Amino acid sequence: MATQHDLFRDIWDQLSEKLPKAELEVAGSIARLIWNRRNEAVHGKKFRHPNSILQKAYEDTRLFNAAKVFVKSPGVVTCPEDKPSWKKPPDGKYKVNWDAALNESLGVLGIGAIIRDSQGMVLGTIRARRNIRVSPFTAEAYAMLMAILFCKDTGVTNIVLEGDSLQVVKQMQKSVKDWSHGGLIIEDVKAIMKSFPGWSIGHIRRDANMAAHLLAKDALNSVEDSFSLENFPSCIEHIICKELV
Known part of the structure; x- marks a missing residue:
């Protein structure tokens, strides 16, 4: 009898x-993305329109291809040429980076976190x-x-946790x-x-935590909280592009 895995x-x-x-x-x-949408439905998230999957698939593919080709022609750089210090997690695991930013004069805390898979997506x-x-x-x-609660809510529990706070x-x-x-x-x-089946935590330098850092800095000026699945804001697009390589 054929299994779903065999059919796929x-x-x-x-x-x-x-x-x-x-x-x-x-x-x-x-x-x-279809598999991720299935997981969202299982965990009570809103069932998104199929058109959003197509749009996201084309955007992910565009970004991935841009990351593979740094220079298309003389003087035209698609992504930064410096070698990324962020590392992708092993197959079957997800990497969670978090960071905090403080505006002490205003008494404001900005929080940023990002979850990526073994392909860097x-x-x-x-x-x-x-x-x-x-x-x-x-x-x-x-x-x-907040990063861990987000992971739990989305069913991402086999994680590699990274931050630039050595004390934490x-x-x-x-x-x-x-x-x-x-x-x-x-x-x-x-x-x-x-309750997580597997997790580990490690300290990294700020330059390996730039996506989370920029999210936290951007959050200082936000009006409301933003919890995005599969999409990411433009403030980190250049970092994601570089670190996909």
């Missing part, structure tokens, strides 16, 4: 024989603003909490509790992630 493989083999490479890339993107982003005065440590811990990463790796405000937030994160 048969269909994909036929597409591979009949479609040119460019159209096959779009078809692969469409298949991934964006699954979701967060931009959120909070009118609170907190320490940098608490701000980073709170941003990480070290506290996540410790078994001894920190009873500060930021430390208690980290304990909440640990409690939530007990």
Whole structure:
């Protein structure tokens, strides 16, 4: 008896024989987006119109091809030529980068986070603003909490978590509790992630965390929270393009 996996493989083999490479890339993107839309429906998200999948598939393919070709002609650079320091996660895992930005004079916290798969494709982003005065440590811990809650809500639980706050990463790796405000937030994160089948956390430099950093900076000026699935704002397009390579 044929399984769904076997049926999909048969269909994909036929597409591979009949479609040119460019159209096959779009078809692969469409298949991934359909699966993501199914996951959204399972987790209670609004069922999006099929046209949005087609638009997103063409945009992802355009961005991916732009990332593969840095220079099309002399003096025309498609993406930055410096080598990206962000690394894609292993197959079967998702990478979650988070960051916080503070405007201390106004008492505003900007939160940014991004989820990407093993191909470097964006699954979701967060931009959120909070009118609170907190320490940098608490701000980073709170941003990480929002990123983890977003992962849980979207069913992304096999993750590699990365941030540029060494203090937060070290506290996540410790078994001894920190009873500060930021430390208690980290304990909440640990409690939530007990339900995750697999996760790890690592510290990275700011230049490897630029997508999340720019989202957090942009959030400082936002009017309302933005939780996007598969789409991402223009403020990070050049970073995504570079890091797709």
